[in-house]
Amino acid sequence: xxxxxxxxxxxxxxLTDPYVKMAQREGYRARxxxxxxxxDETHGLLRPGQVVVDLGAAPxxxxxxxxxxxxxxxxxxxxxxxxxxxxxxxxxxxxxGVTYLRGDFREESTMxxxxxxxxxxxxxxxxSDMAPNLSGIESSDAARVAHLVELAVDFSLKHxxxxxxxxxxxxxxxxxGYSQLVKLFKDSFRVVKPIKPKASRDRxxxxxxxxxxxxxx
Numbered sequence: 689x690x691x692x693x694x695x696x697x698x699x700x701x702x703l704t705d706p707y708v709k710m711a712q713r714e715g716y717r718a719r720x721x722x723x724x725x726x727x728d729e730t731h732g733l734l735r736p737g738q739v740v741v742d743l744g745a746a747p748x749x750x751x752x753x754x755x756x757x758x759x760x761x762x763x764x765x766x767x768x769x770x771x772x773x774x775x776x777x778x779x780x781x782x783x784x785g786v787t788y789l790r791g792d793f794r795e796e797s798t799m800x801x802x803x804x805x806x807x808x809x810x811x812x813x814x815x816s817d818m819a820p821n822l823s824g825i826e827s828s829d830a831a832r833v834a835h836l837v838e839l840a841v842d843f844s845l846k847h848x849x850x851x852x853x854x855x856x857x858x859x860x861x862x863x864x865g866y867s868q869l870v871k872l873f874k875d876s877f878r879v880v881k882p883i884k885p886k887a888s889r890d891r892x893x894x895x896x897x898x899x900x901x902x903x904x905x
Contacts, residue, residue: 707719710722718747719887720750723887724753727857727898728757731881736759738812739771740770742815743814743815743843744816744818745780748783750815750817751772751783754772755786765784771787772785773788773802775790775798789801789805794836810850810854811844811854812853813855813856813857814847816836817859819859820832831865833860833865834865834869844856850902852900855899855901856898856899858873862893866895873897876899876902878903879898879901880897883895
């Protein structure tokens with residue numbers, strides 16, 4: 689009975705959510721596009737001509753946002769100035785101009801495929817909306833979240849441009865282990881900012897960590 693009430697409440701919130709309505713109106717696959725939009729517009733991360741890697745990309749709203757950002761007049765198709773490589777373990781409906789790799793970021797073979805797609809190019813921005821399947825056991829979930837964040841940071845330190853301009857945006861969650869992730873970011877980047885976009889649901893512990901300028905490459 690309780691789960692039915694929760695599902696009903698979630699459905700009501702979803703159907704009345706202004707960001708869901710906006711996403712439907714503007715052709716985004718998920719309301720998550722507006723989280724990245726706010727982060728980008730506040731910090732000026734994305735510009736045409738960049739190389740962007742989108743980790744945990746499915747269903748593709750972040751890649752859609754970047755694709756429009758790299759196109760003249762914000763077009764969803766046609767001309768594109770820049771490179772977008774999207775990766776996820778899930779199926780991903782193709783987006784024109786976006787290179788999609790299906791695989792688990794925790795596996796070496798997936799990392800090799802990603803490095804092949806980069807072909808030696810340095811990355812301007814790494815986006816990570818990766819999140820594990822949560823079990824509800826706090827210590828176990830915190831460890832899974834931390835592992836994905838650590839992998840994203842490690843990848844970023846190896847592949848981001850090293851002139852102080854590279855950036856990583858990474859999903860994290862307040863709670864057990866969060867302060868250690870902030871410390872990891874501070875150890876790894878010159879500037880670190882925690883961000884809770886307006887499009888993140890109020891009751892969600894989700895937050896995003898922005899790291900600017902990797903300290904080593």
